[in-house]
Amino acid sequence: MTRFQTLVARDLRLALRQGADSILVVGFFVITVALFPFGIGPEAGTLTRVAPGILWVTALLASMLSLDRLFQADWEDGSLELLLLTPTPLEVVVAAKVTAHWLTTGLPLLVATPVLALLLGLEPEGYMTLLTGMALGTPALSLLGAIGAALVLGARRGGVLVALLVLPLAVPVLIFGAGAVDAAVQGLDATASLEILGAILLATLLLGPVAAAAALRQALE
């Protein structure tokens, strides 16, 4: 096993044994989406119209929930220091932790999405685009979140701060994610929006680990 795999396996094992984070994130996602029919009213037309936006905004908020714990737990018990001292570049450490974070929070969101789309009565044409968009968008959110989580490490009320830092950065993901589904539902071509989402993912893949690692080094000095 490479060091990257060792670290992903460790974080997955920690997440599975503690269990709380995944359930919290998916639980928030499901319950919040389920509230909208009560608030907006059950007219199928209205819900169908706003479904892409609701799903994307809620997924975005849900993915913020567990972000502040991404480095906090390791920082508190001294693990982060030791991770910095392993012969693995800190960028790889961050990439491994984000991978595990996405597998335990982003992936469950992705799985829950079709069921909730059904609940809101999303047009069938939108499903594939919605899922593709989410598959591209949620890893980008995890990567952006890692930068925020690294920056607020050690701050009180870190969770709120992360959301304030990361949510503005996540606006493009939201625009093109929801836009793609809208286009698909109206029978237009959604490829362009999805391609932009892919580009955002690539950019965050390159920048996220580097920026987060730099912030962590600052925090540990």
Added chain:
Amino acid sequence: MFAGLDFKLTGGGALLLLGPNGSGKSSLLRLMAGLLPAYAGHLTWNGQPVADDPQAHAERVHYVGHHDAVKGVLTAQENLGVWARLHDPATAAVQARAALVRFGLGRLADVPGRMLSAGQKRRLNLARLLAAPAPVWLLDEPTTALDQRSIANLQTVLADHRADGGLVVLSTHAEIALPGATVLHMDQVGAGS
């Protein structure tokens, strides 16, 4: 914090850092580990500045700090296995097991970290030293929470390491035998601004 420090360690050597709280023992160890940048001065390995290749430095150093970095939901064996494989991916589970036995944790290998006492957690942290070999050991008050027998055991481990040509830098307030070690009184070093 401190200035005017100059020391050199050769194979089998040891440096004992003494001094009151706040005299810079931990800072010096963190600096040597590569966690802190030096305000001025150099740290070299075989004449090469350490900062040129932090990766290689990380490979030859084991650092034991104030925190034990033991995860409550992982067993002792899993905790140690992760650190050993992160240090050297080729580490076998047998090696980690042997390190646990050496520190008297053989019977606790499958016990979750949260059930361990402070002294047992400390020994688990120290077991990293043996699970994946590295020539330089930087130990910041390693005897904290250890009982007499564990301290005696640690002394043997340190002596064996030095007999194999390893280096030890250790800060302590407790009695620990490091025969032939250079002693550095941090409170008598010229203080920085």
